[in-house]
Amino acid sequence: MWRNAEGIIIYVGKAKSLKNRLSSYFSGNKDIKTRLLISHARSIEYITTNNEYEAFLLENNLIKKHTPKYNINLKDGKSYPVLRITSETYPRLFKTRHIIQDGSQYFGPFPDATALDTFIETLYEIYPLRHCSKFRKKASPCMYYHIGRCLAPCCKNVKESTYIEFIEEISALLEGKGEETTKKLENSMKEAAASLNFEKAARLRDGLKALSVLQNQNIVEGFDGDDRDYISSWREGELVSFTVLKIREGKLLGRDNYRTITLNEDTEILPEFMSAYYTEKESIPPHIYVMTSDGMELMKRWMKEAYNTDTDIILITDDIPHAKLHAAAANMARENAREDIIRRMRERGDFPAMEELKKVLNLPKLPVRIEGFDIAHIGGKFPVASLISFYNGNPDKKNYREFRLKTTNGIIDDFASMREATTRRYSRLINEKKELPDLLLIDGGIGQVNAVHSVITALGADIPIAGLAKRDEEIWRPHASKPIRLPKRSDALRLLQRVRDETHRFATSRNQELRTKENTVSPFVKLPHIGKERDKLLMKKYGTLQSLAEAHEADIAQLLHVRSDAASDILMAAKVLLQKQNEIKEKESLALDLPGTTKEKAIRSKKNASLAATALE
Helix, strand or coil: CEECCCCCEEECCCCCCHHHHHHHHCCCCCCHHHHHHHHHCCEECCCCCCCHHHHHHHHHHHHHHHCCCCCHHHCCCCCCCEEEECCCCCCCEEEECCCCCCCCEEECCCCCHHHHHHHHHHHHHHCCCCCCCCCCCCCCCCHHHHCCCCCCHHHCCCCHHHHHHHHHHHHHHHCCCCHHHHHHHHHHHHHHHHCCCHHHHHHHHHHHHHHHHHCCCCCCECCCCCCEEEEEEEEECCEEEEEEEEEECCEEEEEEEEEEECCCCHHHHHHHHHHHHCCCHHHCCCEEEECCCCCHHHHHHHHHHHHCCCCEEEECCCCCCCHHHHHHHHHHHHHHHHHHHHHHHHHHCCHHHHHHHHHHCCCCCCCCEEEEEEEEEECCEEEEEEEEEEECCEECHHHCEEEECCCCCCCCCHHHHHHHHHHHHHHHHHHCCCCCCCEEEEECCHHHHHHHHHHHHHCCCCCCEEEEECCCCEEECCCCCCCECCCCCCHHHHHHHHHHHHHHHHHHHHHHHHHHHHHCCCHHHHCCCCCHHHHHHHHHHCCCHHHHHCCCHHHHHHHHCCCHHHHHHHHHHHHHHHHHHHHHHHHHHHHHHCCCCCHHHHHHHHHHHHHHHHHHC
């Protein structure tokens, strides 16, 4: 939402990537409308939704409410279509943009009108429902009856209970309860394809695709017409952000964000906020949905006594009606509160946490630059050390680094891994005479901290070191006899936790990438004369090295279109490589069977066998 100098909303848009979308307005030559928009804009506010579908609906609601000057293409007053099932004796279903409170059922709204048309057409393919807009009793049925597309209730050729059963199935399908109905569509599609009726199979296929679009969860607009608020919060230390999603007449029309500093416990902050937020009876909706029950009974009593209102404060659980919808709305509010905190910390820097950290750890200066290390591996395989950097209390991703560890590949030794990573990092910084960090955080306890401290001391560097142990969130300093324990709400502890969690995320994700890459490498690429295309042919024909080694030379030559001598080279290399792999597996098995062999010793034996195979190659 773009606002001008007077705070009036002049444009409403939506984007998957907010950064990319906004950057596009300020680059290249733009048309006159875009240039005018930029010249009048003074601030931008945004609301985060769970998916594109909700963004469509929210944009529509906000444009209708604020009629922004630069949304001229969306001022036609149209709303998104809905599917209506009438309340008649023999109901009819159709697409409409008008809601009439006459007992009819409504599903939607659906931004994708084409998908809705396809879905309705598919329903008429499956269910023999009436097509006529007005229900009249007739002596003889119409054409739809004769082609099997209607049961002719106008001629009393069908029981009302049978017809209503079809309507209930369709309603269940639209409410996400119709697994049997979905299977019916799938079975009909398969039967049509089997009988070579491909046109019908294609229609059913398109109907199922349309159904997947229509079943997207929509939490920004409904038909109940309720007024209600969803309140959620996000907290980082003393800083708390509250988000209120305001639903009026069943539509999400706005979002309020409030940021504050409080020393209260988590159980106290929501009642404190609500008592400050609701100051007039007219602003209190009949329903307020929250994610915690702490203090809500007192809050309900206070609203009754102060404003004489019977507002129902509802805890979101799985037992309440439409639980998924309410939970999704509350989570949307929570995500907006979290983003508000992140934005605030990015703007100001996390100086309260840095100041507390300087005092608690007795640091010589403010820890503006913090670097963190973590080790990730699976049984000693693919060991990776991650280095992340925080500047002014926020991630500085351009200074992230990763280290493929060499000395501990195949060996489980976190101390040695940490020593290698820090030696490589800080010996380079010292040699290149670059600035050293103000604090080095290790993911671990006193053992890891002392290991790194020995490296830093040997390098002659002066970098304060601390370790954060996950189990009890204790802070360890080099050669300390006991840890430092900070309060749960400490800003300093929160900052260290953020650094530690980011190092763990970065290391783990890189280790997973390496494992995935290793598992997807073809065994055939190591063979002579084999490139990308020939590798695909071998994989499709043989699949494994064992199958290739058992193949005939002539078959390989014919498959790959190579001479017999090249095919002979490929076959011989495959047999040699297969023999090496079998020898390594045999040595690993023997190592594990020896008495007194630990898992670590077996891994070392595996490493030695792999090195020997590499040397033979």
